[in-house]
Amino acid sequence: MQKFFNKEVAGQIKEILTQMKNEITIKLFIDGACDTCLETKRLLEETAELSDKIKLVVHETKVDTEEAKKYDITLTPSFVFLDDKGVYKGVKFSGFPGGHEINSFITAIIEMSGNHPEYPQELLDRVAKITKPVDIKVFVTLSCPHCPGAVETAHRLAMLNPNIKGVMIEAQTFNEMSNKYKVSGVPKIVINDKHELLGNQPIEEFLNKIELL
Amino acid sequence: MFNLQIGPKKQDINYNETYDFIALGLGPAALNAGLYAVRKGLKTLVVGKDFGGQLKNTSEVDNYLGFSLVDASFLIAKFKEHIDALEVPLLTDVLITKLEKVDDLFYISLDNGHILKSKTLLYAFGGNPRKLNVPGENLLSGRGISYCVTCDGPFYKDKDIVVAGGGNSALDAALDLSRIAKSVTIIQRSVLRADKKSIDAFNALPHGKVLLQTEILEFIGEDKLSGVKIRDKETGKESIYKADAAFIEIGNIPNTTLIKDLALLNEAGEVYVNEKQETNTKGLYAAGDITINSHRQIIIAAGDGAKAALEAANYLNKK
Numbered sequence: 001m002q003k004f005f006n007k008e009v010a011g012q013i014k015e016i017l018t019q020m021k022n023e024i025t026i027k028l029f030i031d032g033a034c035d036t037c038l039e040t041k042r043l044l045e046e047t048a049e050l051s052d053k054i055k056l057v058v059h060e061t062k063v064d065t066e067e068a069k070k071y072d073i074t075l076t077p078s079f080v081f082l083d084d085k086g087v088y089k090g091v092k093f094s095g096f097p098g099g100h101e102i103n104s105f106i107t108a109i110i111e112m113s114g115n116h117p118e119y120p121q122e123l124l125d126r127v128a129k130i131t132k133p134v135d136i137k138v139f140v141t142l143s144c145p146h147c148p149g150a151v152e153t154a155h156r157l158a159m160l161n162p163n164i165k166g167v168m169i170e171a172q173t174f175n176e177m178s179n180k181y182k183v184s185g186v187p188k189i190v191i192n193d194k195h196e197l198l199g200n201q202p203i204e205e206f207l208n209k210i211e212l213l
Numbered sequence: 214m215f216n217l218q219i220g221p222k223k224q225d226i227n228y229n230e231t232y233d234f235i236a237l238g239l240g241p242a243a244l245n246a247g248l249y250a251v252r253k254g255l256k257t258l259v260v261g262k263d264f265g266g267q268l269k270n271t272s273e274v275d276n277y278l279g280f281s282l283v284d285a286s287f288l289i290a291k292f293k294e295h296i297d298a299l300e301v302p303l304l305t306d307v308l309i310t311k312l313e314k315v316d317d318l319f320y321i322s323l324d325n326g327h328i329l330k331s332k333t334l335l336y337a338f339g340g341n342p343r344k345l346n347v348p349g350e351n352l353l354s355g356r357g358i359s360y361c362v363t364c365d366g367p368f369y370k371d372k373d374i375v376v377a378g379g380g381n382s383a384l385d386a387a388l389d390l391s392r393i394a395k396s397v398t399i400i401q402r403s404v405l406r407a408d409k410k411s412i413d414a415f416n417a418l419p420h421g422k423v424l425l426q427t428e429i430l431e432f433i434g435e436d437k438l439s440g441v442k443i444r445d446k447e448t449g450k451e452s453i454y455k456a457d458a459a460f461i462e463i464g465n466i467p468n469t470t471l472i473k474d475l476a477l478l479n480e481a482g483e484v485y486v487n488e489k490q491e492t493n494t495k496g497l498y499a500a501g502d503i504t505i506n507s508h509r510q511i512i513i514a515a516g517d518g519a520k521a522a523l524e525a526a527n528y529l530n531k532k
Contacts, residue, residue, distance in 0.1 A: 009215055016219050100286075102215040117306065120326030144364035145216070145269035145286070149262075172367055184368045184437065184458070185355030198355040200263075202308060202324070 004043050004098075010050060016106055017051040021114035022084035025055045029068055031076040032060070036096040036173050040077040043096065047105075053113060075174055078167075081112040090158035095170025099142025104151035104168060111152075111159060119160075126207050127160045134164040134210050139171045139178060139188040149200035150187035157206060164210075216286045218264050218293060226304050228327045232256050234525050235321060235329060236518070237309060238337035240266020241511045242501030244292055246335050246518035247301040253526040258329065259296075260304045260321065265289040267339045267465070267502065268511060271382070272363050272389045276408075277511050285363075288511070304329075312336075312471050314494060332532075333496045333525040336472045336484065337518060340465025340502050345377060349432030350461075357438025358459050362386040365458075371395045372457035375441055377429055379404065383462035384411035390460065391418050398422040398454070400429055400443060424454075432459060467503040479505055490521035498525060 005013065028044050030037035041058060048056040061068040061076055071080045075094040082088050091112060097105035111117075136154040140147035154166030171178040171186060181190055189197040195209040234250040236243035239261035247259035263269060271285040280288060296303065304323075311322035312334075321329040342360035344350055350358060359365040366389060374394045376387045379401035388411060391397045397420065399405070404425055405412050415421050424443065431442040433453060440453045467482045476492035476499065477485045484499040486492055492499050500517035502509045507517075 004214065009217060012217060098214055100216045100218075102217050103219055106217075106219055118325045118327075120324070122326075141364060141367050143367060144361070145265065146263075146361065146364060182356065182436065184357055185359050185361075185365045187364075188355060 001042075003046055004039075005046050005050075010046070013047065013106060014050040017053070017109065019110050019113075019115050020051055020053045023053045023055065024084065024109060024112045025057060025082040025086065026079050026109075027067070027071065027082065028056065028058045028079040029061050029064075029071070029073045029076055030058065031062060034076050036170075037077045039098075040079070040096045043098065044079065047109070051109075054109065075169070075177065081108055083112055084114070089162065090165030091155045092165065092167040094167055095173045096142070097168070100145050100148050101140060101142055101151065101168065101170070104148035104155070107148070107152050108155050111156065116156070116159065123203065123207075124160070126211075127157060127164075130161050130163055130210055132163060132213050133192075134161075134213065135192050136164065136166040136206070137169055137181070137190040138166065139169050139181065139183045139186055139190070141171055141186050144186050146200040147187040150189055153201070153203050153206055154189070157203070157210075216290070218289065226258070226302075226327075228329065230256065230330070231318065232258050232329065232331040233529055234258075234333050234335070234522060235260060235319070235331035236335040236337060236522075237261060237321070238266055238335075238339060238501070239264045239303075239305060240268060240337060240339050240501060240514060241292070242266075242337035242339075242514040242518035242521075243335060244296055244301070244518070245515040246337065246500065246522040247303075248296060248299055249519045249522035250525065251299055251301045253522065255522075255526055255529070258302050258304055258331075260307060260309065260323075260329065261338075262306060262308055264293060264303075264305055266337075270342070270361055270363065272385060274511065275410075309471055312475060314475060314497070317496070319496065332529060333498070335490075335498045335500060335518065335521045335525070336469075336476070336492075336503065337499065337501045337514070337521075338468040338471070338503060339514075340467045342461065343464045343466050345429055345461055345463065347429055347431055349434065353432050353434050353438045356436065357434060357457060358432060358461065360461050362389050362460055362462075365460075366390055366393065369394060369458045373455055374398070374458045374460065375400050375454065375456040376460045376462055377401075378462035378464070379406050379425075380462070380464065381407045381411060382464070383407065384415055386460050386462045387415055387421065388418075391415070391421055394420070396420045396422065398424060398456070400424045400427050400441070400454075402426065402428045402446065429459075465502060465509070469503050472497075472499070483507070489524040490517055491524065496525070496528060
């Protein structure tokens with residue numbers, strides 16, 4: 001079977017992954033041959049082959065029900081990231097991370113490994129003050145160049161505060177969910193099903209909405 | 214299938230350094246400026262949020278010399294490859310919060326808390342999509358109204374779509390959407406100003422329609438867009454035109470807020486530059502879509518950027 005990553009792209013990703021600091025684990029949840037499940041599995045397998053710091057574990061949701069419940073898996077395919085200590089920090093993807101989302105996927109790997117951006121203290125203080133549970137959904141299309149930025153912001157907030165969870169949702173695969181949240185423009189950011197943002201907004205805008213909760 | 218835009222290595226930025234040349238922006242103008250400045254031997258840094266600039270809002274490019282009809286993301290990848298090959302230092306994923314000139318140095322405050330220093334500065338921040346500013350637009354934005362064809366086009370398969378505008382970006386958007394839409398109607402308040410090639414291609418479509426001399430007065434819909442209220446400027450007749458989606462492609466607003474205290478702007482917010490891309494502040498240059506008389510073309514932005522870098526090198530040599 002032809003690989004997703006040709007030699008050139010595989011080489012580029014391998015080089016980028018040398019920025020990883022510590023090991024990470026990706027747990028993928030699939031439901032047999034559900035829409036994009038096998039493609040996502042293949043893509044994650046090919047990615048894991050490019051760094052010995054990435055461990056991939058594949059779960060069948062119908063078999064590993066407890067595990068699926070633990071990570072609140074309601075859509076398949078979905079995958080979550082665990083740090084080198086096996087801690088889940090709320091970084092999740094639902095759907096195939098292709099097209100432009102390859103950028104948020106690779107960024108999540110690098111940042112979960114401990115190589116994260118610098119943040120000003122003022123921002124860290126604001127994030128640290130969030131004590132309520134926060135669920136950030138970022139709806140994307142794979143052809144959207146502005147979407148990875150919004151996904152990365154949601155994931156960064158999740159990595160910074162255990163009360164925050166961030167998930168990328170590929171809008172076309174999960175059409176029903178997109179309709180429920182009336183998604184017809186992306187990136188659409190939904191916070192605790194209460195507040196919405198449209199576009200690749202700065203982290204401060206995310207925080208402004210979160211602080212309203 | 215994959216639009217990989219992450220660099221091979223994160224640049225280590227020395228924030229204590231005084232740079233010779235900093236280019237603000239990550240579109241064709243700033244990137245080409247960075248490339249020229251590095252080749253001139255200037256201590257250079259290119260700074261911005263997203264690699265590619267406004268090119269990211271484009272689907273296809275057919276007028277950049279050397280690349281006939283390519284995906285815009287392909288061109289962005291080629292730019293990245295070239296920038297990396299020449300080791301042009303980049304600082305991405307940051308926002309600029311303040312620009313100042315004190316004595317002979319420019320100080321660039323970043324949202325990561327750091328401040329950069331440079332002897333010369335190029336401002337090339339492009340623009341943000343212009344809104345029509347008619348009733349219903351804000352309410353229905355993201356609910357049928359969109360400013361990004363590549364992002365939101367996929368939601369409107371087999372739907373009736375209108376495109377507001379008559380320039381190249383509007384025609385390109387209409388052609389792009391025509392591949393999936395049931396119908397595409399271009400609504401333009403005056404005449405079409407796009408390239409003849411694009412106009413001919415659109416006119417040849419069986420499901421394409423053009424309404425000229427037609428104004429959009431209002432966007433109609435409660436939860437999502439259902440139509441646009443239009444007025445025929447010749448007859449004055451108003452009507453509701455059914456639409457499931459409206460893509461606004463009427464140009465950009467120059468992103469010049471940060472430079473307004475340092476450079477002279479015209480009423481449209483564009484930066485006055487001379488033939489050397491110089492602003493009225495010594496050592497401060499501007500290039501690309503934010504400048505006066507810009508034709509808003511990738512190749513022109515890239516050319517402006519190159520010129521600015523060469524002029525900055527001359528300026529530093531004479532000091």
